[in-house]
Amino acid sequence: MPVDQLSTTFAALADPTRRAILARLTSGEASVTELARPFEMTLPAVSKHLKVLERAGLIARGREAQWRPCRLKAGPLKDADEWLERYRRFWEESFDRLDEYLGEIQKREKKYGRNTFQKKEDQNGRDK
């Protein structure tokens, strides 16, 4: 079982229904009944998801007995985003390498003509 806050946040996000609930809450507060509507889920099933989100600090619930509106709390998402931040250069580097590779192909095409690779492919086809 995860104990640290970041693990709790990521575990709460590891479910499409819970992510959809958070997405719904970006347009404002909602009751459990309102949140349950698009999912064709029972209220207890939705309540279970809300409890996971509440424990992770991703939503807060009003204290009114009948209508306990849920609202988004983005703080833990900010921490998750900060954790991901340091990996950004790795996916950006991958794109840089792809750019480099495409640049290399274009240079070769210019030098040897567009059909160089096509001919090579045809040859490979014949080898089979």
Place this chain on the structure above:
Amino acid sequence: MPVDQLSTTFAALADPTRRAILARLTSGEASVTELARPFEMTLPAVSKHLKVLERAGLIARGREAQWRPCRLKAGPLKDADEWLERYRRFWEESFDRLDEYLGEIQKREKKYGRNTFQKKEDQNGRDK
């Protein structure tokens, strides 16, 4: 069990050891033995975490029989980052509201003097 890619990614990140392994791989490829060293964990325990990361597409492993170096694959982290992106305005809004509140306090301090709030607090203290 999560089935969609984003859920698999978040589930893989919901563990401090797995996040530490990814952090280690930001400084280059490493073998299982090297990865296990800082954790005082058995090799099978580390291998289990590596399997979760590999299934989530967050690492790739070399094919050499003896030394199967692990390397970081940042693609799924980019998708997770893009998902978080649309929540950014919510934590930024929270900071805006805090800024607004602090600005309001400073304005009042300027108008009524710094001790206004202190006096109020003292009064509350006496009420108890």
